[in-house]
Amino acid sequence: MGKLDGKNVIITGAAGGMGRVACQVFCAEGAHVPGGDLDATAGKELEGELAGKKFTFTQVDLASSDSIRAFIGTASRHFPYVDVLYNTAGITLGKPILETEEDEWDRIERVNSRSLFLLTKGIAPMMSGRRGSIINVSSIGGVVAFDNMAAYGASKAAAAHFSKCAAVELAPGIRVNAICPGVADTAMPRNFVKELANKDEIFDAWNREHLVGRLGRPEEVVSLLFQPGYFSSSQSRSSAETPASGFHHTVGR
C-alpha cells in the first residue's frame, strides 16, 4: 500500500527537473497525479514513462490566466476533489536590473508568483471539506539577494510571502508551505550558465557555497514532502518557509 493511495495530487512543472521526480515519487506512493507543464513534449514522454501509474499530463502556460483556468477545468472534470497542490513550475532570469525589460519582469512574475494566486484561488475550493496541502517552490533567491537576480528573487520572495498569507487565510483545514531550495542540479542552473565562459568556476563556487559541498539533488527537495508529519501528511502544519535541508545556501549569512 502506498502512503498516498486514493490521494489526488496536482503538480505543475511536471516535466522539469524537480517536477518530474515529484511525479515519479507521488505516483509510486499510489497517488493520482494530474501534471501540468508548458513543455508538452517532455510531459508526454513522462506520461509514457509512467504508463500503468495514475499519471495524466496536460499542457498549461502558467503565464496565461486562460490557460490556468483551462488546466483547473480539466482537473476538476477528472477529480472531484484535490488533496495536494504542488507548484514547482518556474523560470529564471539572470540580468542586471538596468537591462531587464518590462516584459521579462512581467513574465517571470506571472509564472513564478501570480500563478500561485490563480491556482490557489481555483484549487483550494476543490480541496475536500476544505482540507488539503499546498506546497509552493520558492527559492533561496527569494531570501538572499544575488547579483543579476532581482526579477527572479522578487518573484520568489512574493511566492514565499504569498504562501504565508494563504496559510493564515486558509487555516486550519488547508496547510500552505513554501520550500526555498538552494541550487539544485537540474536544467535550470545548467541553462543559466551555459553561455558563460566561466561556467565551471560558477559551478565550483555553487558547490562550495552549499554546506554539503555540492549542489542539491531534485530527489532531496522532493523527499522533504515525505518527511513524517510534513507537507503531504494531514499531520503537517502551516506555514513554513523551509530552506531545503542539507544544502542551505551560505551566501549572505
Ligand SMILES: NC(=O)c1ccc[n+]([C@@H]2O[C@H](COP(=O)([O-])OP(=O)(O)OC[C@H]3O[C@@H](n4cnc5c(N)ncnc54)[C@H](O)[C@@H]3O)[C@@H](O)[C@H]2O)c1
Ligand atoms: N534548480 C535550482 O537550482 C532551483 C533552486 C531554487 C528554486 N528552484 C525552483 O524550483 C522549481 C523547479 O525548478 P527546476 O530546477 O526543476 O527547473 P526546470 O527548469 O527543470 O523545471 C521547471 C519547469 O517549469 C516549466 N515551466 C516554465 N515556464 C512555464 C509556464 N509558463 N507554464 C508552465 N510550466 C512552465 C518548465 O517547462 C520546466 O519543466 C522552480 O520554481 C525553480 O524556480 C530551482
